[in-house]
Every structure is written in structure tokens, then in C-alpha cells.
Amino acid sequence: MEVPIGAAELLEREYLGIRAKILEIAATFDRIDRSRGDLVASREMPLIRQALEVLLSEKENATRAEQIQLIFSRPYDEQWIKTLEMPSR
């Protein structure tokens, strides 16, 4: 289904919102940098960096939200029945 509104109009409408969200992320990173300790062992920061790289990626089917969801998800274990030792049905 096509988005009824044109790309230019949509961007103009969303521009201030996008600007505010990016500024919020930037300020949060600054706040973290100003705080004590380091993030060498952080599990979260590499995920955030991966997600930010997806944001900057080219159009390609417009699936950025789905890709970022998967970055922040545990991978699917196809063998979960065996892993959890579920009784056979």
C-alpha cells in the first residue's frame, strides 16, 4: 500500500521531530561521556552503534525499523525444543 502523502511533504512534516530525536540521542551520549567510568564492557553500546549505522544506510526496501528491531533481539534458536529439553509430543 502506498503512503498517500508525498516524500517531500512527509519530510517537512517530520523534520522537527527527527531533529529533536537526534538531539536527544546526542545529548544522552554527551551525558554518558561526562559521567564516571567507561563502557568498555558494555553490551549495549555496540548494539546502539550497529543500529545507528542502519539509520544511515541507503533506501533498500525501507526496512530500517525491522533491521534495528533484529539488532536489539536475541537470535531465534531453531533448536529451542532440544535446547529447553521439551518432552516429545
Add this chain to the structure above:
Amino acid sequence: MYYFDPHIHMVSRTTDDYEMLAKMGCVGLSEPAFWAGFDRGSVDGFRDYFCQLTEFEPNRAGWYGIAHYTWLCINAKEAENVELSREVIAMIPEFLDRPGVLGIGEIGLNKNTKNEATIFLEHLDLAARTDEQILIHTPHLEDKYQGTRMILDMLCDDARLNRSRVCVDHVEEHTVRHVLEEGFWAGMTLYPVSKCTPERAVDIVERYGPERLLVNSAGDWGPSKPTAVPDFILAMRLRGHPESLIRRVVYENPLAFFGQSRNFHFAPPDEKNVPGQ
């Protein structure tokens, strides 16, 4: 515009919220059994809860002209207690013939554990044996993808289930396709921080079309907004979508899904007699 909220936990909301929902156009809602914020200690605790869902809440909703429906189960979080879960599952049939009981829900997974999966399968068996519809909770955040895929594996493995009578709820961008492709209904939950925003729910409608999609607020005792469905309606309008498409998602789809339950009886407000006539 008239709408249904297919997933909202009104036991956690005030009577003022019922009034506000009515003013916003809500004419019906369904309330799945869920985790109340604490673990209940006995099967009698659940029996009392099911009485509240089938007796008091329909009355309270009725004060504002809202039709109230419900789903019964022991939720995934308390399903870690397998012994208690089995007692609750054995007790549920006492309530299945009550007016407004649509089926078994919201069952599902929380942390994707063996106990949760075991009790989920036992709920599915109950639903299959009693020919009930099913409403499914999928896990939060990083556990959602794995949990949703596990749930779909278990559902697809049970040939007794009619997929058009099952709704897998709380879908997001990375899970909705899997649910729809397997032939199930998919519910989008609009939450302020986690799950979907109204704008992202509109994106999902645009990507996949309105077929077998529901949108709900899942308003509960935590940060949530009971009027999130009207927010979705507004977001659809601002995006330029026609009223017929919006009505399909927020009104006609819930009626089509709920209408498969033997306890679903609903008089559309535009066909009701005006009071006093």
C-alpha cells in the same frame, strides 16, 4: 468514529477511563486475563479474578454503553508455577459459557522458558478441546523475536487449531510478517515507550495492508494510554488514509475476529434503538 479496543486491562483502570473511552467513540472492548503486578497465591485468587472479569467489569463498561468481552487464562509470567497453572487451567471451563467470554488468553511466553512453553501448550490443548478462540501475548523487547517464533512453532505444530481464530498480539516490525504469513491474526499494541507507536502502527498497515490486523492500547496498571486507538485513528487521518480503511482496522476487523466466538453478541450502535423510544 466508532471503534473497538481489542486488548485493554480495565481492571487496572478507573471508571473515569470508561467514560473517556466512550466519549472517544469506543463501543466495545475485550479484556484478556493478565499479570496483575503480583503473583497470585492460589487457584481461588484466579477464580475471584475471573468473576471480576465476567461480572463486575461488564457492568462497569455498560454504564457508559461499552460492550465488554474477556479472555481467560493464567498468564505467562505466573506460568512459571506449573502446579498452580494446571489448577487454573482445570478451573477455566467453569467460566467458558459465561456471556462475553471470547476464549483463552492472553496466553504466551514471557522469558521463553521451558515452564512457560509447557503451560502454553496445555492452554492450547484446552482451547482445542473446548473449541475456543485464542489470544496470545508475545514477550517484550529482546525476547520478543525468539518468543514469537517459538509460539508460531507450537501453534503450527497443532493441526487441531484453526489459524483464523487465533490472534498473536504485540507484533512489531520484526514479527508481524511471520505471524501474518502463517495465517494468524496480528495485534499491534500502542505503548508510549515499548512496543508500537501509533505512527509505526500506521507504517505496518501501509506495508502489509489491513487484512487480519488489529490495533489496541493494552491499557493496564503500568505506563500506557487507554485512548491509544484514537491516537492511531488520528495518525491514519494525518497520513491521508480514507475513513473506510481506518474503520476496517479499528471496527470491522475486531468484529470479524470476535464474531467467530460463540459468546460474542454485539448490537452495532447505529442499529440500536434510541433510549426512550
